[in-house]
Amino acid sequence: MPEPSNWVETASASDAIAAISSPPGSAARGIVRISGDATFAIVNERLVEEKLIARRGVQSVRIAVSICGQRVDVPALALVMVAPQSFTGQETVEFLIAGHASLLTAVVDALCDSEMGAMRARHASPGEFSARAFLSGTLSMEEAESIALSISAESDSQLDAARQLRTGRIRQIALKAAEEITGLLALVEAGIDFSDQEDVVAITAVDLAAGIAAVQDDLSAAVNQTTPEESLRALPVIALRGATNAGKSSLFNALLGHERVVTSPQAGSTRDAIVETLKLNRGREALLVDLPGIEDPQHALAEQMQQLAQHAFDAATLQLNCVPISVDAQAMSGPRMMTVWTKSDCADDRSLAQAKVQGGCMTSALNGDGIEELREALTAAVDDGGWVGGARLAPVLLTRHRSALADAQTLMGQARDAAQACVDAGRRAAEPAEIIAMELRDALDALGIVAGHRTPDDVLAALFARFCIGK
Ligand SMILES: Nc1nc2c(ncn2[C@@H]2O[C@H](COP(=O)(O)OP(=O)(O)OP(=O)(O)O)[C@@H](O)[C@H]2O)c(=O)[nH]1
Numbered sequence: 001m002p003e004p005s006n007w008v009e010t011a012s013a014s015d016a017i018a019a020i021s022s023p024p025g026s027a028a029r030g031i032v033r034i035s036g037d038a039t040f041a042i043v044n045e046r047l048v049e050e051k052l053i054a055r056r057g058v059q060s061v062r063i064a065v066s067i068c069g070q071r072v073d074v075p076a077l078a079l080v081m082v083a084p085q086s087f088t089g090q091e092t093v094e095f096l097i098a099g100h101a102s103l104l105t106a107v108v109d110a111l112c113d114s115e116m117g118a119m120r121a122r123h124a125s126p127g128e129f130s131a132r133a134f135l136s137g138t139l140s141m142e143e144a145e146s147i148a149l150s151i152s153a154e155s156d157s158q159l160d161a162a163r164q165l166r167t168g169r170i171r172q173i174a175l176k177a178a179e180e181i182t183g184l185l186a187l188v189e190a191g192i193d194f195s196d197q198e199d200v201v202a203i204t205a206v207d208l209a210a211g212i213a214a215v216q217d218d219l220s221a222a223v224n225q226t227t228p229e230e231s232l233r234a235l236p237v238i239a240l241r242g243a244t245n246a247g248k249s250s251l252f253n254a255l256l257g258h259e260r261v262v263t264s265p266q267a268g269s270t271r272d273a274i275v276e277t278l279k280l281n282r283g284r285e286a287l288l289v290d291l292p293g294i295e296d297p298q299h300a301l302a303e304q305m306q307q308l309a310q311h312a313f314d315a316a317t318l319q320l321n322c323v324p325i326s327v328d329a330q331a332m333s334g335p336r337m338m339t340v341w342t343k344s345d346c347a348d349d350r351s352l353a354q355a356k357v358q359g360g361c362m363t364s365a366l367n368g369d370g371i372e373e374l375r376e377a378l379t380a381a382v383d384d385g386g387w388v389g390g391a392r393l394a395p396v397l398l399t400r401h402r403s404a405l406a407d408a409q410t411l412m413g414q415a416r417d418a419a420q421a422c423v424d425a426g427r428r429a430a431e432p433a434e435i436i437a438m439e440l441r442d443a444l445d446a447l448g449i450v451a452g453h454r455t456p457d458d459v460l461a462a463l464f465a466r467f468c469i470g471k
């Protein structure tokens, strides 16, 4: 990615760039994208027989590429987009090709190879297509950030947050606050203009202090109802602990829905912590950790293993104390702990009754009884604790948004203090109006970063550096 100093210049260029645009990994089809002024000329130099017509639509073509020194004609579907009606706002062609990694690379190389034609494209940098889209006005800052968040998403919650970001909720909050501040600022500035006419007060100090306080409250409510970007990175951790042979690993597999770990009647079969992503209900997710069973360590290594397991259990967001139902034991529960009675298929009437009285979840990994109930209880616990659960409901708040809204809040606080000081001093008008106006203008500037009015180059460079090539 280019350095911030020359970033805008580079991204606003219109030379043709090309890259694989489909995600890595095997798939039936892959996409190669080329965009820029000379796109059609470059492509046509590499097409066999049928040439592209510069008209929006799909054409069937064959592209000449070189694979291991041999010329190969690759069949493709070309999706033609004419400027400005494309993602980048420039002439663009997307080739839909058989999804073989080396074939896709060969097509990009052919488009960028000067030996394949008089004109050639350049290999795109990470995020360069999106950067062009942003600078040509076809992509808003939030849409760009949403793409970046989608690329880095590691869970459904993060993908969902990216979707929410695309709806522009945060921008609307900032725009509403900016509109209100603009109204207050206009009145304060009117006061400055009429300062020689003592009886004219565009807005009284009392009204100004109240107006500023209202905007400040709205901003803090918006911040509180949103999920910080950082918390999306951390999934809640649910750890299974209990005596050896309690059925932890079997429960682990039953919750995951497949045989991920070894289970056996031999005590001590799990020797290390095993972590997997667990799908809960309503799109929630958590990390599920299977741990070695609790036993008296017979040697130094076993002791170390027990310590590590206990440490992992203590650090978990939610602790599942696994106890076979036939064992006479006290259920343990707490804000972070839940008892799970295992092997309910082996229960006699007495142990069933006892477990019922004590509470907790009754499960059988053998016949699946209680597994869905446990999943629901875990989902509810994750929701209650507010761990990421809120992320699906509240819009995501990127670090950039958070600091911009916080700056605006601070500046509004200063403006409110100044207005309040006038009220306390018994003055009708807010003075010195110039200072308050300056603070309101600074708050507007801070909000402008979210609302898209003012976007420093370094913010752009930092944002697009998070993209991958082809996006
Ligand atoms: N009948 C019945 N047997 C079960 C159930 N769950 C586990 N078992 C059996 O209990 C034994 C121990 O199961 P594991 O899942 O390996 O127990 P663990 O708690 O992971 O054991 P360690 O890893 O040694 O601590 C195995 O023989 C399982 O087949 C169950 O729900 N019903």
Ligand SMILES: [Mg+2]
Residues within 6 Å of the ligand: 248, 249, 250, 262, 263, 269, 270, 290, 291, 292, 293
């Ligand atoms: Mg085990």
